[in-house]
Structure formats: structure tokens, C-alpha cells
Amino acid sequence: MNWKIWTWWMPFWLLAFTSWAAEKYRIEIDLQHPKDGMVEVVVYPPKVEEEFATFIIPITAYGGSGESKLEHWISDFRVLDKAGRPIPHQYISNNGIAIKYAPHIHEIRYWVKDASRLANVYQSHVANIRPGRSYILNHHGFYGFLMQYAQYPYELVVHKPNGFYGASALGLEVLNDTTDYAYTDTYFELIEKPILYAKPDTTSFKIGHTAIHISVYSESGKVTALQMDYTLRPLLKALDQLMPFIPVERYDFVMYFTKRNRYPIANGQYGGLMCSSSSFYILPELYDARKFKKLVQRIAAHEFLHLLSPYWLHSERTQHIGFSSLQMSEHLWLYEGVTEYLSLLTMVRYGFLSESEFYEEISQKIEASTDYPKMSLTHTSEHIFQRRNQENYQNIYYRGMLVAMLLDLHLITEGQQHPDRPIKSLLDLLEHFLAKYKPNRPFKDADFFEEIYSLTSPATRSFIEKYVIGRQDLPYNKYFKKVGIDYFDRLETQYGSFGKFLIAPDYKHNTFVFYNVQRNSLGVQKGDQLLEINRKQVKMKDFNERRLLLLQPALNWPVNALVLRDGKEVLLEGIPDPVDYIDLFVLKVQKKARKEAVELRGKWLGRFDDGTIDD
Numbered sequence: 001m002n003w004k005i006w007t008w009w010m011p012f013w014l015l016a017f018t019s020w021a022a023e024k025y026r027i028e029i030d031l032q033h034p035k036d037g038m039v040e041v042v043v044y045p046p047k048v049e050e051e052f053a054t055f056i057i058p059i060t061a062y063g064g065s066g067e068s069k070l071e072h073w074i075s076d077f078r079v080l081d082k083a084g085r086p087i088p089h090q091y092i093s094n095n096g097i098a099i100k101y102a103p104h105i106h107e108i109r110y111w112v113k114d115a116s117r118l119a120n121v122y123q124s125h126v127a128n129i130r131p132g133r134s135y136i137l138n139h140h141g142f143y144g145f146l147m148q149y150a151q152y153p154y155e156l157v158v159h160k161p162n163g164f165y166g167a168s169a170l171g172l173e174v175l176n177d178t179t180d181y182a183y184t185d186t187y188f189e190l191i192e193k194p195i196l197y198a199k200p201d202t203t204s205f206k207i208g209h210t211a212i213h214i215s216v217y218s219e220s221g222k223v224t225a226l227q228m229d230y231t232l233r234p235l236l237k238a239l240d241q242l243m244p245f246i247p248v249e250r251y252d253f254v255m256y257f258t259k260r261n262r263y264p265i266a267n268g269q270y271g272g273l274m275c276s277s278s279s280f281y282i283l284p285e286l287y288d289a290r291k292f293k294k295l296v297q298r299i300a301a302h303e304f305l306h307l308l309s310p311y312w313l314h315s316e317r318t319q320h321i322g323f324s325s326l327q328m329s330e331h332l333w334l335y336e337g338v339t340e341y342l343s344l345l346t347m348v349r350y351g352f353l354s355e356s357e358f359y360e361e362i363s364q365k366i367e368a369s370t371d372y373p374k375m376s377l378t379h380t381s382e383h384i385f386q387r388r389n390q391e392n393y394q395n396i397y398y399r400g401m402l403v404a405m406l407l408d409l410h411l412i413t414e415g416q417q418h419p420d421r422p423i424k425s426l427l428d429l430l431e432h433f434l435a436k437y438k439p440n441r442p443f444k445d446a447d448f449f450e451e452i453y454s455l456t457s458p459a460t461r462s463f464i465e466k467y468v469i470g471r472q473d474l475p476y477n478k479y480f481k482k483v484g485i486d487y488f489d490r491l492e493t494q495y496g497s498f499g500k501f502l503i504a505p506d507y508k509h510n511t512f513v514f515y516n517v518q519r520n521s522l523g524v525q526k527g528d529q530l531l532e533i534n535r536k537q538v539k540m541k542d543f544n545e546r547r548l549l550l551l552q553p554a555l556n557w558p559v560n561a562l563v564l565r566d567g568k569e570v571l572l573e574g575i576p577d578p579v580d581y582i583d584l585f586v587l588k589v590q591k592k593a594r595k596e597a598v599e600l601r602g603k604w605l606g607r608f609d610d611g612t613i614d615d
């Protein structure tokens, strides 16, 4: 399965904007009186000197929602003077509204629409309004600033329904049962930290010196904060070991779980969003508990690892990106590709993914990357705000992750050949940079590769020039061979099959029934109830796993199944028939790999020869 997971990070602004004036924005949002699925926002802006002003709600400033227009997202837009008289205005761009007689502006009022059911928008970027139940305030989908007046402090007043809790890293002050208040020095500081309003379900614990807070809202009510505690705590312990340190004192997970079949979610528009010391999730509930746990862990690991990059390690251009200067750093391959790779590497190293699941993830990434044209990661990254490149944005996660993996294998191999070199893996390289750079000490975009070359070798220069800057096909075989893995773009193979039938649980009668039964060599008949596979009783909790013995049997392995047919027990036995099949993008561990290759694979996956995990 290939999910289109968005794991966008919010550019963060560490510039200390000095606010010299007592002027500020005051924003009031009313969640108590939604109307037609919309909520009302009132903005009281600072005093404007110029005759014209432009009010910006920067919904289009992020990848993925570049096509949307502000006028589709808000309604009944009005600008009023102190006496309540309307002031003329006009939509002038995808996210801007020009206002005349600007010195007279007293307030700007409008209603924001729910956009969470729209397909093809990143759910983390839009207003999510479910009247009376939950509200996700992605601030930049709700309110903005006047051009040239972005550097003022913001006061946010939220009128919330009684009993609602605002989960956010924003540090909300609860003024009374129905009013929350937040203050930030700038707009940029505000939008880093979305708020989820709902009835509270929270938990917290400590990992090292970092306090972890988890807030959960589940549309069906099935997912709980306690469940997320069980899911995330062991993962965070592993990440804590992988990183030399967690650079924040407090980290918030704000998690929203949708019902399974909501349209944009079913369409793959879900994921996580990193916002400095917190991350925000919109994820579907899955029936399969194991898959669900893995999905949450995978995305949470990715978002949490953004603490390394771009939170800690990033370029000047990332630091200074603004709404008007749409020039991105050329190092998205680092922020997204390396992060995605490290999250998968952590999961396999600490047992959250099995080795074969890890290879399956790699195979899916390779397959996904073939959907995109040949592209330079650095060029696409630098020009990501151009439409052509936005279309290729997702490939930064695929090709970017694959490049990070191959670079790691390249450095591990070189490290083995030259034990005197200080950099023997991608993690070594990152550790070096994490010690050198800091959130307020970014690296220079143009110098970063030169630094890598000076720490490594001319071969690394050639690697980066070909595969990170260049557009060449990635040399999977060359590097997988070094760790005892054969790689095939296309592999003719055989799998075992008993023929055509399906099995499903019948919850009412606590049994498992065969259906859609067609020709099969096992002798299954329609309506048979499954009791045992290979002499072991089948239970609800292991059904999903064990039914594969019948549906995807191993070649040449005899299987038997005890079924109940017309009140009598019948034992079915058989050996699966071989079926020809073409498998794509296959990684196959060599059965008789060289000793050095096995050792190198152990280094890569953090395993000793005896299979124990190196921590």
C-alpha cells in the first residue's frame, strides 16, 4: 500500500521581531455560535498610516494548497470603521484583500468555512470546523495580518463552548469556562502552534528531561489518550536513544482521529505537521490494530525527528523565509528526505518494524518515486513554490528518503574501508552538524555540501553531485549488494496458492466463514466455518495474521485446515500450487551473503551478528 502521507513542517521564524509600538492585533473567534458550519472571526488590527492596506490570510503560503482562493474559504467579509460604517474592499489575489481608507479601519469581520471535507487540500492547512464537537484552529486558515504590519504582537481570544479544552503548544490561558486567551510576539509565532478544541482527553509523561503531553480527539470516540501513551512512549524512548538529546523541555502531540471513511482521509489526505516543539496529527482510525499502531508510530517518528532538522539544523534561507519572499532552501532533501529515512531506520533498529517490513517500505518508496519525472532534489526544493515543482513535491519524500538511505550506505561502506575517518555513517555526519549549528545559528545554503565534502571524500562529492543535485537514476544495486541484498526492478517469481476463496470473521457467531469460494485445491466449500489451521485453533485476535497461511501460503508448504461443514468437522489438506508472478522493486536478502556484507548490514540496521540490537 502506498499512502500519500503529508508530513509537512511549518517553516518557523526565529527572527526576533522587535515590537516597539504598543499597537497589536486582537483577534476574537467565536466557537460558541457557529452558523451553517462556519465560525465568525473579528480582527482588530493596529493603527494603519497608509491610505490603502492589504489584509492577507496566507492560506496559500504553504505547499499543497497553492490552487485555493481566499474567497472560497471565507464569507460575508466586512471592514468597519469605529462607527460601524462599512469600508470598501476588494479581493486582489489568492490570499489578499485590498482595503481603502485604511486609517479608518476599526475591525475586520468575516465567517470562516469548514474546508476539512475538500479533497486535495492538506488537512493541516485548512479550517476544520465540526460545530459543537471539535474545531481545529490552523491559525493561518482563519486569520492573518495587514501587509507591512505583520510584526505586531497578537492577542487571541477564543470564545469556546463550556467544557471544551484547547490542546496546543501555544500556552493558552483559561480566563473562564468559556474564554481562552493567548499572546504571541508575532503572527509567525502564533501560526506555529495550531489549537484543537474539543472535550479533553489528555495524558503526559517524561522522556529524559522532556515532558511529553498528548491530547487526543477521536470522531468515533474509540481512540484514547491512554492508547496513544502505549503507542508513543516506547517509540519516544527509542528516539531519545537515537538522538544525542531532545532539544526541548516540553513537546506536545495534538492528535485528531477521523472516522475511517471520511472522503479526504480515504483519499490519503492525512498525516502530521511539525510545529517547532509540537506536532499536530490528523489520522484515520483503522480497524486493524497493528496497522493503526504502525501508522501512528511512523508518522509520529517522522514529525518528532524534525526536532533534529529543520528545527535544530537548517539553512539561513529556511530561517528567513517569509510570506512574500517565496524562496525556499535547496535542502528540503535534508529536512524531509533524511527525516523520513531516520524515522524508518529508528523503527527497524528498535523493533517497531521487522527487517522485511523495512525492506517493503523501501520498495514502496522506490515504486512511488517512479511516478515522477527525473528531477534534481536541490533544484525542486529551491523552487518549490513554482507550480511545476509543487507537483513533484511529494517525491522529495521518496527520492529524498532513498538518497538519504544510499548516502548512509555509502558512508558506512567508506567508514569500513577507512576506519580512521571520523564520519562513518549518516548519523555521524548529522551529529557533527548538530554540534556545530543551532536553531539560531543556521548553515549557509551554498556552503553545506562543501562542508560535507571536506568531512568525507571525493567519492561523496560525486555521490551528491549525481543524485542530490543531479538527476541520475539511483544506484540501488551497487549499494544493496554491499549489505548482502539483491535488488530487482522486476523479478519473475512464483507464489503459492490454493485457488480462489475468502474468509471473514462472523462476529455475531464468533466464528470465521469462507465466502466467494471458487475453484480451489484445498477443497473449501461455501459456508465452511474455519476452526483450526495447522492443528491450532484460530482466534479473533490472531485471525488476520493466520488466515494468510491459507490466502498467501508459502510455496511447497503443506497446510491443513479443520472446518465445520454441515455440523461435522472436516480436515482439509493440501500443498499450494505454484503461480507465476512478476514482482516489482524487490529487495531480497542473499541467503549466502559474504561475511563483510552481513557485518555491514548489521552496522546499518544496528544489529550485532547474533541478532541482538545495538543500542
Ligand SMILES: [Zn+2]
Binding pocket: 007, 008, 009, 274, 302, 303, 306, 335, 336, 339
Ligand atoms: Zn516532514
